[in-house]
Amino acid sequence: MHPIIYDVAVSIDGFISGPDEDISAFAHEGKVVEDYEARLAGYSVAIMGRKTYEFGYRFGMTPGQNPYSHMKTIVFSQSLHLPANSEVQIQQKQDNALFQNLKKAAGAPIYLCGGGAFAGSLLTSGLIDVIRLKRAPILLGSGTRLFGPTSTPAQLRHKSTKEYDGGYLLQEFEVSR
Template structure:
């Protein structure tokens, strides 16, 4: 079975973006040359991405080529009139059923890109298998939290901790099965 992996950065105060969705604060974190925090290896391990519409729209606003071309990309949106594009397919209903189905398909792992509402929905449904949480040494103040709303109580196992000279800490959590 494929795994759904939440691979995401947050500020020290638990924000994944500013209130307007900007992640410009990520560029303020000192980066060591040629340090990708394991991103290239992780990216090779997935063939599918999941994201919310606001996350997708923010990515488009960067004015760059779509960064996940060549992967199967699904955007969850309740907005009517969304049409599939060259790079993404829009999913409007039955999000948890859809994710359960694609987890059963053949393929590599699935990257849950975010945002906070989808993170919460999939977490509460028990559909996230692993979390790679990169805590950046910066505070944002007001912003969008890692999870929106109330979470189901769930035990996680800390599987790995990686520290970087930039001050970034990555904690890998694995969901404990009931």
């Protein structure tokens, strides 16, 4: 079975975006971004919620377009409607059996893209296996929290930390069960 990996940029105060979903304070170039792009090549499936998918429209993505052409993308939403020729799959229910089957069928690790409330619901359900935090040396003050409004406690086992210039850290944790 392949793990679900939450690979996400986060501020020191725990936000994955600032007010109005602003991500401009995070790095958009440099070694930390190059390493992230290299990690993307190792995932076989991307999963995300509707808000993360629609966020791509701000950057020129069109409805139905796959933001990660090299991997299957599944958007979990009860309200998103896409064209019949959509390159992404819509899944209306967050069923634990579906995620277990996805982990079995995936050819490589599964990328949990974005996060917030969707990541929080997966954490609550015990479905996230690994958390990779690209910790940015910024304070956003408000915005979208790493796990949305959830306060589900979880034990993590530190696997590694990599330091980057400018104070960025890549930290990897295994979620204990």
